[in-house]
Amino acid sequence: xxxxxxxxxxxxACITSGEKSVKDVLVEELAKNGIQDEVQIIETGCxxxxxLGPIVVVYPEGTFYQKVTPQNAxxxxxxxxxxxxxxxGLLYRQPTSETRAQTREEISFYTLQVKRVLRNCGVIDPxxxxxxxxxxxxFGLGKALEIGPDAIIQxxxxxxxxxxxxAGFPTGIKWKAARDASGSPKYVVCNGDEGDPGAFMDRxxxxxxxxxxxxxxxxxxxxxxxxxxxxxxxxxxxxxIERLEVALTRAREYGFLGRNILxxxxxxxxxxxxxxxxxxxxxxxxxxxxxxxKRGMPSAKPPFPAQAGxxxxxxxxxxxxxYANVPPILINGAExxxxxxxxKSPGTKVFxxxxxxxxxxxxxxxxxxxxxxxxxxxxxxxxxGKAFKGAQTGGPSGGIIxxxxxxxPIDFDSVKELGxxxxxxxxxxxxxxxxxxxxAKFYLAFTVDESCGKCTPCREGTKQMYQIMERIxxxxxxxxxIGKLKTLGRVIQQTSLCGLGQSAPNPVLxxxxxxxxxxxxxxxxxxxxxxxxLHLLTYSVVxxxxxxxxxxxxxxxVQAITGQVKKAHVIDQATCIxxxxxxxxxxxxAILKE
Amino acid sequence: xxSLEELKRIKEETLKAMDLRQAKDRGKIVxxxxxxxxxxxxxxxxxxxxxxxxxxxxxxxxxxxxxxxGLCDREPTIEVSMKDQPSVIYGDVDDANAxxxxxxxxxxxxxxxxxxxxxxxx
Numbered sequence: 001x002x003x004x005x006x007x008x009x010x011x012x013a014c015i016t017s018g019e020k021s022v023k024d025v026l027v028e029e030l031a032k033n034g035i036q037d038e039v040q041i042i043e044t045g046c047x048x049x050x051x052l053g054p055i056v057v058v059y060p061e062g063t064f065y066q067k068v069t070p071q072n073a074x075x076x077x078x079x080x081x082x083x084x085x086x087x088x089g090l091l092y093r094q095p096t097s098e099t100r101a102q103t104r105e106e107i108s109f110y111t112l113q114v115k116r117v118l119r120n121c122g123v124i125d126p127x128x129x130x131x132x133x134x135x136x137x138x139f140g141l142g143k144a145l146e147i148g149p150d151a152i153i154q155x156x157x158x159x160x161x162x163x164x165x166x167a168g169f170p171t172g173i174k175w176k177a178a179r180d181a182s183g184s185p186k187y188v189v190c191n192g193d194e195g196d197p198g199a200f201m202d203r204x205x206x207x208x209x210x211x212x213x214x215x216x217x218x219x220x221x222x223x224x225x226x227x228x229x230x231x232x233x234x235x236x237x238x239x240x241i242e243r244l245e246v247a248l249t250r251a252r253e254y255g256f257l258g259r260n261i262l263x264x265x266x267x268x269x270x271x272x273x274x275x276x277x278x279x280x281x282x283x284x285x286x287x288x289x290x291x292x293x294k295r296g297m298p299s300a301k302p303p304f305p306a307q308a309g310x311x312x313x314x315x316x317x318x319x320x321x322x323y324a325n326v327p328p329i330l331i332n333g334a335e336x337x338x339x340x341x342x343x344k345s346p347g348t349k350v351f352x353x354x355x356x357x358x359x360x361x362x363x364x365x366x367x368x369x370x371x372x373x374x375x376x377x378x379x380x381x382x383x384x385g386k387a388f389k390g391a392q393t394g395g396p397s398g399g400i401i402x403x404x405x406x407x408x409p410i411d412f413d414s415v416k417e418l419g420x421x422x423x424x425x426x427x428x429x430x431x432x433x434x435x436x437x438x439x440a441k442f443y444l445a446f447t448v449d450e451s452c453g454k455c456t457p458c459r460e461g462t463k464q465m466y467q468i469m470e471r472i473x474x475x476x477x478x479x480x481x482i483g484k485l486k487t488l489g490r491v492i493q494q495t496s497l498c499g500l501g502q503s504a505p506n507p508v509l510x511x512x513x514x515x516x517x518x519x520x521x522x523x524x525x526x527x528x529x530x531x532x533x534l535h536l537l538t539y540s541v542v543x544x545x546x547x548x549x550x551x552x553x554x555x556x557x558v559q560a561i562t563g564q565v566k567k568a569h570v571i572d573q574a575t576c577i578x579x580x581x582x583x584x585x586x587x588x589x590a591i592l593k594e
Numbered sequence: 595x596x597s598l599e600e601l602k603r604i605k606e607e608t609l610k611a612m613d614l615r616q617a618k619d620r621g622k623i624v625x626x627x628x629x630x631x632x633x634x635x636x637x638x639x640x641x642x643x644x645x646x647x648x649x650x651x652x653x654x655x656x657x658x659x660x661x662x663x664g665l666c667d668r669e670p671t672i673e674v675s676m677k678d679q680p681s682v683i684y685g686d687v688d689d690a691n692a693x694x695x696x697x698x699x700x701x702x703x704x705x706x707x708x709x710x711x712x713x714x715x716x
Contacts, residue, residue, distance in 0.1 A: 003644050003657065005614045038641070059614040060656045084627035084659025123615070133601060134608035142598045255596065263596045 004039045004081055007057040009122060011046025011204060012239060013361075014053035019043075021070040022054045029077035039081055045208015047122030049109055050361040052092065062103040065090040095358065095380050109359045112378050114340055116348045117164075117201075117324045118364050121208030126243050129250040132211040138256055140327030144219040145264040152223040153179060156326070158334035160346040165191055165282070165319030166394065166423045167499070168345070168412035174316060177306035178224040181314035188221045188229040189310065189317040192240070193287055195279040196395030197446065199426035201350040202320035204362055206233065206240035209324065210247035214270060216323035218256060219330065221268040224316050229270040230291050234277045244272060279396075279450035283498045284317045286452065297454045298498035319424070321350055341367035345411035349422070353379050355429040356386065368409040371401055375429055386431040390514070394423025396443040396450075397503035399510025400436065419510045421503065435532035436515040437522055440507040441469040447504040458501025461492040465508060473533040477523035482512060531593055534578045538594060543568035545590035552582035552591065613653050620654040621676035621700065626669065628662025634669035635688060642692040643672065650701055668711055674699055684709040 008014075008023055023041065030036040047055050052066035056073070058080060065076060068090060075087045091100035092107055104110040115121075124131035132138070144152050157172030178186060190213055194202040206213060217229045233241050248270055251257045259267045273291045280286045281296040288310050290296035309315025325347060329337045338346040345367040351374060354360050358380030365374065371391055375381065382388050390400040393410075399420030401408075408414055412422050430439060448466050453459045465488050468481050489505030496502045512519060521527050528536040541552075541561075548566040553559075560576040563569030571582070583591045609616075625631070625640045644657050655676075665671050668685030674695060675681035682705055684695055691709055698704045705713070 001641055001645055001648070002611075002614065003640060007615070060618060061658050081659070082627065083629070083632070083661055084625070085661040124612075128608075130604055130608040131612060133604045134612055136605070138601060139598075139605075142601060262598070262601075 002038060002040045005059040006039060006041045006076070007044050007059065007122070008041060009045075009047040009053055009055040010043035011050070011053075011122070011207060012200070013046070013050035014055060015239070017053045018069060019054040022056065022068050022073045025070045025073040026056070026077060029074050030081075033077055033082050035077075035081060039077075042125045043127075044124060045121040045126045046118075046204040046362060048113075048118065048204075048362040048364075049107075049359060051359060052361075057104070062105070064092060064101065064104050064107070066092050109361070109363070109378055109380065112373065113364050114348050114366050115364050116328060117205065117212075117321055117350050118208070118362065119328070120212065121204055121362075124209070126208050126210060127246050127250075129211060129247065129254055132209070136331055137211050137327070138215055138254075140330035141215050141218055141222075141256065142262060143330045144222055145262055145266065149179060149223045149225070152219060152330065155330060155334050156223075159329045159337040160334070160344070161322065161325055161329065161337065162345060162412060163319060164321035164325070164349065164424070166397065166421060168422060171318060171322055174306060174318070175220065175223055177304070178226075178314050178316035181307050183308075183312075183314045184225075185228065185313060186224055186226040187310045187313060187315040188217050188224065188226045189288065189291065189305075189315055190217055190229070190231040190323055191282065191284065191287055191317055191319045192231055192233040192237070193275050193282040194234070194237075194320070194424060195277075195282045195450075196397070196424050196426040198354045198428050199352045199395060199424045201352055201362055201425055203237050203240050205320050205324050206231075206237065207243055210240075210244045211251065212324045212327060213244075213320055214247055214251050215256070216318075216326035217270055218261065218268050219326055220316055220318070220323070222261075222264075222266050224314070226316070227267050227269070229268065230273050230310075231270060232273045232275055232281070232287050232291060234275045234281075236277050241272060241274060248272070278452070279446070280452040280498070280500050283500055285498065287317070288315060297452045298500070300497060321425075342409060342411045344413055349410075349425055351425045351427045353427050353429070355392075355427075356382050356431040356434070357429040358383055367411045370407050370409055372406040374410075374427065375406070379429065382429070382431050386433065389430045389432055389434055390436070392428040392430065392439065392443075392507070393426070394421040394503075394506070395426045395428075396446045397421055397499065397506055398423045398426075399506045400430075400439075400514055402514045419513060420506060433530055433532065435473075435528050435530035436511040436518050437469065437473055437528070438530075438532045440511040441466070441473055443507040444469055444504070447500065451500065451504070455495075455497040455501060457492045457495040458497070458504060461488055461496075462501070462504050464488060465492070465505065469508065472519065472522045473528070474535045475522070475526040475533075477519075479523060481523060482516070482519055485509075485512060527594075537578050538573060539571055539576060539578060539580070539583060540573075540592050540594075541569050541571055542590050542592050545588050547588055547590070549588070551585050551587070555581045555585045557581065610653075616653070618654045618656040619677065621674070622656045622658065623696075623700070624658055624660045624673040624675070626661070626663045626665075626671045626673075627659040628666075628669075630662055630666040631669045631671065636670040638689050639670040639672065639687050639692045642689040643696060646693040646696040647700070650696065652696075652700060655700060665711060671711065676700065676703075680714045682713050683711045685711040 056065040079085045161171040162168040286296040286298040305315040350364045546568040553561040
């Protein structure tokens with residue numbers, strides 16, 4: 001007889017922060033107290049609040065323990081489970097008061113979310129197909145087989161679901177095109193090649209709820225008339241691959257894959273294809289080449305994959321998050337799906353909240369939620385009372401949303417008007433300490449690295465832009481550099497073969513548009529206002545404030561600081577490597593950083 | 595798996611195993627598990643409450659543990675709080691009494707008067 005269930009978050013971030021050792025301690029403590037048969041431990045997918053991990057939730061109360069370590073995990077058993085005393089030291093402390101939250105329902109990070117895609121993540125055991133079924137899993141497939149391909153596609157079209165991988169293309173139109181395309185066999189592909197730095201919603205869905213993707217792909221196969229599906233996942237996601245493999249095996253055992261699915265006469269199976277982690281393979285035509293065993297390089301569209309995809313055959317390709325939306329739409333209907341979100345972007349979006357924000361992690365909110373709600377209400381604001389400067393959306397393919405647009409509802413179309421893209425949902429929060437020129441340079445370096453080299457504008461153009469950016473941050477920029485960047489950027493956008501090149505200039509163009517003064521400061525004044533660009537930075541000693549304690553001189557790794565005890569010190573600028581350790585160690589505010 | 599009926603059956607069966615994680619809003623039974631309570635047999639009481647609820651097919655009442663309520667001479671003690679009713683604290687709740695309280699109070703709606711220590715919140 002089980003009286004308590006302990007849910008331990010076994011998402012990637014919690015595993016990294018020691019979930020396995022915490023679990024070992026809990027298992028040991030349960031045995032020590034003789035209650036191992038009364039308490040069940042369940043490892044779930046990502047619970048979202050990654051900075052609070054490892055997380056342990058005790059049911060039936062739902063007590064939410066955060067930042068659990070092997071050292072402090074014992075009392076969860078010896079106090080809570082044995083003696084009924086909540087271990088208050090492990091509860092989440094509310095940011096605005098001294099009180100502590102008992103359950104997830106008391107934490108604003110959770111209460112403001114609407115979990116549809118992440119409905120099962122952190123709630124069920126991802127290795128248990130039964131728990132997925134208990135949460136209405138595979139009932140969407142049952143419904144789909146009952147209503148038939150045309151009605152499935154009509155439902156998806158009416159729902160207004162748009163591709164969550166970045167571009168926001170209407171999913172129903174894609175499905176219809178693949179169904180209408182002539183050619184056989186047809187294929188269903190899942191794009192799990194999540195490449196944006198900082199985005200990890202697809203990984204979390206595959207790790208925490210793999211059956212939701214499998215179910216949707218079977219539905220898609222039935223709708224377009226395909227018998228084979230491929231999930232393309234990058235090799236950097238070993239846990240996602242492992243859990244997906246278990247899920248595929250279980251789905252075959254239960255007859256959701258294979259021959260004559262649910263007695264319908266429909267046959268379908270899925271294989272995993274592991275990518276080597278090239279950003280360009282997130283582009284659909286490159287991804288399809290990679291599945292074929294060829295080098296992952298994009299090709300011109302049209303023909304679109306729906307007409308000529310894998311091995312030249314009609315292929316339906318959707319992103320992980322898009323697929324995870326499908327089963328509930330079939331169960332609950334298009335109207336239900338449209339009940340949240342905006343008119344043109346219905347439903348929810350999962351964002352990976354990262355950067356300069358209190359609560360980092362995975363959050364799912366209705367489309368049309370404002371950046372202010374995301375950053376301040378759910379994210380808990382900027383640490384250290386610093387000022388919000390902007391949010392980078394869409395990773396290296398996107399741009400900045402500035403503080404002026406904090407109250408703008410975010411959906412596919414509104415972010416496009418600001419010169420950025422929704423992308424896969426990466427949301428990097430930047431504060432006053434971030435230099436926008438430096439941020440843009442960082443993303444450009446990423447695309448220079450990841451450009452496949454097939455077309456000249458992307459291969460050569462991004463490299464040229466990067467060299468200009470490097471010149472500017474080195475303090476060697478010239479006044480016409482901004483104009484050059486704009487021209488190059490426009491040409492690359494218009495002439496590159498695929499989305500990678502077409503969007504690569506976005507971070508630079510977006511920061512030039514919204515932060516022209518920062519570029520000018522770098523070029524004209526040779527200063528970095530955010531003190532982030534090392535070459536434009538000097539550290540010096542304010543002799544009136546320096547008491548000669550010698551702390552900085554002892555700390556300096558290159559012996560650039562000289563001076564006698566109790567007398568003002570001096571930094572030799574030629575030797576200084578601008579590491580900032582003197583600035584950090586000085587207790588008298590005597591180091592000037594400018 | 596050949597039919598939707600089979601799918602529904604698996605769903606119902608698994609929901610029972612996942613029962614602890616579902617929202618339970620009809621009521622709550624708190625078993626005092628201080629040292630005094632445990633010494634007096636509160637662990638058996640706890641398991642008896644859970645077992646009896648399960649046998650009766652009651653899935654919307656939460657069973658949780660608490661520390662000592664301060665009524666050490668009447669241990670094991672439990673507090674039954676059904677929705678929209680004042681809570682009732684019972685003393686001397688051994689296995690048999692626990693099962694009786696579940697049957698009569700939780701299911702039947704009748705407070706087991708002879709075991710009551712206090713009505714209303716402490």
